[in-house]
Amino acid sequence: MKTFNHPAAISELSEKLNLSDNVSNRTIRRRLQQLIELGLVESQGKNKGLRYFPVLDSNYSGFIFTVKNQTIIDQIRQALIKREPCSYNADWLDAYQANQTFYLSLEQRQRLHQQGKPLIDNLPAGTYARKIFNHLLINLSYNSARLEGNTYSLVDTEKLLLEGKTAANKLDMETVMLLNHKEAIRYLVDGINRMAINVDNIRTLHYLLADGLIQPEDAGQIRETGVRIALSSYIPLEGKQRLTTQLNCIVSKARQIQNPYEQSFFLLVHISYLQAFIDVNKRTARLAANIPLVRHNLVPVSFNDIAIDDYISALISCYELNQIKPLAQLYVWSYLRSCKHYETRAKSLGIDTLRVKYRQQRRQLIAYIVTQQLYDSAQEEYINNYLKENVPENDQEKFKADLQHDLNTLASYNIAGMGITLKQLEEWKKGNKGW
Structure with a gap:
């Protein structure tokens, strides 16, 4: 598949890849299905119109959007002057009906559950996260901060969070950002039994993540002033009362969602989209997205290996077009990679x-x-x-x-x-x- 940069039919694959005549189409389909299950290939169309295209590069270490998602990404990667200004769309949230509307497809939810399913059943909430706490702490802190432009390496992040050793030549702001992640993740894991999805807990996560990085009076507080999004034509909602009301609507809908992955992704999308705080909104959304996963003893989502440009572009697709599929593809792809990391870690801990x-x-x-x-x-x-x-x-x-x-x-x-x-x-x- 690595030689193709477009969706290809089985006949084209067989011809261009020089497959032997005794390799039947049925065999090719079976092998392609295995690649689909691994997340390396995706398909589109039906019957004679069925086409296949790669999701990962030949080393299985990169990410590319599907053809349809790339079309969406191309729209918001145009020059800013070519994109229409847009404001917060409350109808988008209103249209979402918990357990009837799904941002993640059935196939995506099934794949996520298969790979990140509860490590063990009938255990208190957060048991798994506490078992792998240091690994979760380092991985999530590093990746979440990296997506904000933090230049700490993974090794230096580990030294800072576990040993208190600050990396040389690093800005104080970068160090504080990582230490704040440590406090917020500890709060999430230690308090998961009482960690309801509500406005107070979202505000607490923001306070812990933002403390020392913004004015003290803004940490954990719904903003009173307007904000703008870099590289985007999106203009977020303004007015503290309106923001508070909308945040209440978001958590109210989120609480009703039964599937933990859908719940997680819903929080990631809408907390990011609302921009209820003066800053540190995306970081707050990434940690809030872990509340359902930690509670159900699922593998946490650590946003492993995501390129900053891909992540920002997928988010802006939500902001400007209310299109969630590029971000959903990134979420699923990254989560499946996270599962491999945590599976290895769980084995090394000897969890029976x-x-x-x-x-x-x-x-x-x-x-x-x-x-x-x-x-x-x-x-x-x-x-x-x-x-x-x-x-x-x-x-x-x-x-x-x-x-x-x-x-x-x-x-x-x-x-x-x-x-x-x-x-x-x-x-x-x-x-x-x-x-």
């Missing part, structure tokens, strides 16, 4: 996801085995029947190993909450020979 996932079922099974005094073949038969009915085949071997370990190490300190008395445990241990 299956053990935690089946904790409740395992404890219930142990309680039954002990209280019913099951031994030997009766115990094994009951376990096997339980596995068939309650545990997917791919997880059964691991579940059984964890169960055996727990049964072999049962003691007074680890039976709390199981409904097992010490007497029952002692009696069961006398008759149990292991399995």
Whole structure:
């Protein structure tokens, strides 16, 4: 696909790539579908009009907009004088109906959930984010600040946030920007159980991100003066009361959205678009977009590898044209890359996801085995029947190993909450020979 800069039909791909005659169209389609699932290729059209085009370059490290999205981007990359001035469009927000309107397509939401799905079910909100906190802190702080022009390297960001070492020859403003991200991310993760999507929490995130970078009286406060957007013909809404009312409308709609990815992206779009604060609006939107993800123990969105020009252009497409698809493509592409980073990190931390996932079922099974005094073949038969009915085949071997370990190490300190008395445990241990 790397030799094509336009959507290509299967017949053209086969011819230009010199594929063997014995490679059927069906095989080509299957391989293209695999590339689509990996996010490396996209398709457009149907039946005889179906065409394919690359999303990533040959090293899988770059980003290009789809043909349709590039057309939108080209519109807002024209000279400013050629673009009509536009103001805040309240009808755009009004038209959005939670759980009926979707900015992210069904395919995008499914891909996001498949790659960033809850690491483990039924755990308190924020468990995953706390596990990977330092990695999240560095990655999100670095990328969010980078998108604002901060020149700290990733290595220097880590030294600053974890060791307090300031990089040489860096502006004080850049250092403060990163330290503010640290405080805001800590507030988000530590307080996620009480972190409702509301105006107060959005204002708190802004206060923490903006403290020391703008006038003290403006940090966390809805602005009273007008603002303008660099490189854009968009003129944001003015008037503190109108901005407050509109921000309330945004968080009210966001709270109703059930899908956490749609909720996250909705916040990213509309907090950025409203520009409710004198400055630091985009940073506030990026952290607010993580509230639903952290709460549901999903991989956070860290805006990895996004080029500043692409991000700004996609945002301005929202501002001037109310077109969200370029930003949605960037969001999905970057999120899938984030998933790879955090997956590696989770493995390095030794998080036993299956053990935690089946904790409740395992404890219930142990309680039954002990209280019913099951031994030997009766115990094994009951376990096997339980596995068939309650545990997917791919997880059964691991579940059984964890169960055996727990049964072999049962003691007074680890039976709390199981409904097992010490007497029952002692009696069961006398008759149990292991399995």
